[in-house]
Amino acid sequence: MYNTRVRGVLIKGNKSYSQVTKDILEPLYAPKAPTWWKISAFVATVALLLGAWAIYVTISTGIGTWGLNNNVAWGWAIINFVWWIGIGHAGTAFSIFLLIVRQKWRTSINRAAEAMTIFAVMAAGLFPLIHMGRIWDGFFIFPYWNTRGPLWDNFNSPLFWDVTAISTYLTASFLFWYVGMIPDFAIIREQAASKLRRKIYGILSFGWLGNAKGWLRFETAALLMGGMAAPLVVSVHSIVSMDFSVSVIPGWHTTIFPPYFVIGAIFSGFGMVLTLTIIMRKLYKFNDYITDGHLDAVARILTFISLIMGTAYLTELFMAWYSGSEYELFTFMKNRVTGDYTFAYWTMLTCNAIIPQLFWFKKIRKNITAVFIISIFINIGMWFERYVIVVTSLSKDFLPSGWAMYKPTFIEISIYIGTLGLFVLGVLLFFRYVPMIAIHEVKHVLKETSTDPSFAENNSEKH
Amino acid sequence: MNRTKILGIYEDHEVLLEALDKVQSKGFKVKDVFSPFPIHEVWEKLDLHTRIPYATFIYGASGTAMTFAFLYWSSVVNYPLKFGGKPLNTLSFVIIMFVLTILVGTIMTFLTLLWRQRLYPGRKVEMPDPRTVDDKFALVIEKTDDLDDKKMEELNTLLKETGAIEIKESNVQYYEK
CATH class of the missing domain: 3.30.70 (Alpha-Beta Plaits)
Structure with missing residues (x-):
């Protein structure tokens, strides 16, 4: 009943089990990292250091080093926070949603998507932390037994929900990711040529054996952890959206925000997955594992989500008019569609709702360069979406005498570049030291989806 | 034996x-x-x-209960303080309870897997046939x-x-x- 065979061959090249192991672990066993890896790692480290310097300036001098003002109190930091969290949604969305709908093509990509999640959420978590200004008082956010009453946190505040949701999301994603890697580390423990590698991966493999009962417990636990993380994908970004929608600022105070943010997050996450897997496939020649069919499937999902995004944008405009609130109408029509922030608004609309519609054409879906460029557009578009939401609403609210424009300073930009460095460096380390594709999951789907000759002949071209 | x-x-x-x-x-x-x-x-x-699913259910349920108990105790009993005209024991507790249910459930399920399967960092094992990890x-x-x-x-x-x-x-x- 669940054997949907519309996807064609998942793993190409009639691989044997040992060939799968060999192919995927080859980059990890390589004695030296490739030159492009070293160069990228160097650039990422420089970016990370720039970010660290900017954070140092922020903390030692204060938030005054940013371009924020009385009106626009949330700037690049919050934009980047929401952007990174959005990107961080892909891993779990991939692993869990596609697991639930029994999409077996996920197996080649989910490990990379989950790794991306971890690093993106780490980058995201940095922003609220430094945005507090007095980072040394950061522990105030936790409900601990204090000498001021004890005065507890405001448990009705979306900002508190946010902290809870994001730390939970990071923990749950990390544990889920790690559980999936245990059997793959055991392979390295048993097979690696170097003693040091055997030892290190032996420690990481937790003494995994791969006996029947072990696999039963492993799969049950992984499924349960995944099943619990699935509602988290929805809840995290809903809660992030409540940071905005619970306020009374025009453009933020709308009920569409939770679903709109969740969809946007999955959209940007899948966009980043596409960017990353195309790079990974190209550099490590994983074409047999991440086939054109995989990229095609992601592109189709993106087309659909892009339509939802477009609908959400139109709904917002409609509601601004239909609500009869002049402030809402002003924010949308005079400060987004037209006005000072026109560029950001139309970039957002073009990149998110219009350009991905090119995926309707099979020719474009098959052209990997085009797919890659569109995925970059999606990443940019989603950044501008957050820019539009955060900045336009704040810069011109109820009192015209209080209107102010916002421009980021070099420090803010540097912090953003720093998180990009953190993300890239994390992904590079993942490329080098972790099996990039879930070996045991690929082996699980290998026989039934790739080496059955009758199926391969009959179905590979029928989509 | x-x-x-x-x-x-x-x-x-x-x-x-x-x-x-x-x-x-x-x-x-x-x-x-x-x-x-x-x-x-x-x-x-x-x-x-395996009985892990039952265990997970218990973890999740106790996570919900413990979270609610803490929120109720801290906001209603220990230091009642009105925020924004909302009642002390509010419906919005649901959000934190929901998230912490998942947190407790996930961490405990992970630990249960490790415990039941005797997995821990650095555990030394010998496999009856090491080739079974591969093919x-x-x-x-x-x-x-x-x-x-x-x-x-x-x-x-x-x-x-x-x-x-x-x-x-x-x-x-x-x-x-």
């Missing part, structure tokens, strides 16, 4: 499943199966079950006392007939439960 084990090594999981059927139908007790990936049919054939499948039969020479002979032929590429004995001890 750990006894000597007889290992039938197979190269394909479908061949292994057929072999498993045949060996069981001849009255031999298959102790375990080693494989590079989970095979659901093996669990049915070896009659293996081989091993059928494990315990060498019990009633396996006399005649029965051993029968078992060996049976394993060969069912497609085992290799039959070996192993004294490696591992955690079996």
Whole structure:
């Protein structure tokens, strides 16, 4: 009943089990990292250091080093926070949603998507932390037994929900990711040529054996952890959206925000997955594992989500008019569609709702360069979406005498570049030291989806 | 007690499943199966079950209860303070309860997996046949006392007939439960 065979061959090249192991672990066993890896790692480290310097300036001098003002109190930091969290949604969305709908093509990509999640959420978590200004008082956010009453946190505040949701999301994603890697580390423990590698991966493999009962417990636990993380994908970004929608600022105070943010997050996450897997496939020649069919499937999902995004944008405009609130109408029509922030608004609309519609054409879906460029557009578009939401609403609210424009300073930009460095460096380390594709999951789907000759002949071209 | 084990090594999981059927139908007790990936049919054939789902439910439910107890106690009993005209015991507690249910459930399920399977960082293990992590499948039969020479002979032929590429004995001890 669940054997949907519309996807064609998942793993190409009639691989044997040992060939799968060999192919995927080859980059990890390589004695030296490739030159492009070293160069990228160097650039990422420089970016990370720039970010660290900017954070140092922020903390030692204060938030005054940013371009924020009385009106626009949330700037690049919050934009980047929401952007990174959005990107961080892909891993779990991939692993869990596609697991639930029994999409077996996920197996080649989910490990990379989950790794991306971890690093993106780490980058995201940095922003609220430094945005507090007095980072040394950061522990105030936790409900601990204090000498001021004890005065507890405001448990009705979306900002508190946010902290809870994001730390939970990071923990749950990390544990889920790690559980999936245990059997793959055991392979390295048993097979690696170097003693040091055997030892290190032996420690990481937790003494995994791969006996029947072990696999039963492993799969049950992984499924349960995944099943619990699935509602988290929805809840995290809903809660992030409540940071905005619970306020009374025009453009933020709308009920569409939770679903709109969740969809946007999955959209940007899948966009980043596409960017990353195309790079990974190209550099490590994983074409047999991440086939054109995989990229095609992601592109189709993106087309659909892009339509939802477009609908959400139109709904917002409609509601601004239909609500009869002049402030809402002003924010949308005079400060987004037209006005000072026109560029950001139309970039957002073009990149998110219009350009991905090119995926309707099979020719474009098959052209990997085009797919890659569109995925970059999606990443940019989603950044501008957050820019539009955060900045336009704040810069011109109820009192015209209080209107102010916002421009980021070099420090803010540097912090953003720093998180990009953190993300890239994390992904590079993942490329080098972790099996990039879930070996045991690929082996699980290998026989039934790739080496059955009758199926391969009959179905590979029928989509 | 750990006894000597007889290992039938197979190269394909479908061949292994057929072999498993045949060996069981001849009255031999298959102790375990080693494989590079989970095979659901093996669990049915070896009659293996896990209670982790029940445990997870209990973890989640207690996570919900404990979170609510803490929120109620801190906001209503210990330091009642009105925020924004909302009642002290508010519906919005649901959000934190929901998230912490998942947090507690996930962490505890992870720890339960490690505990039940005796997995921990740095645990040293020896595998009966290390190739089973890669591309081989091993059928494990315990060498019990009633396996006399005649029965051993029968078992060996049976394993060969069912497609085992290799039959070996192993004294490696591992955690079996």
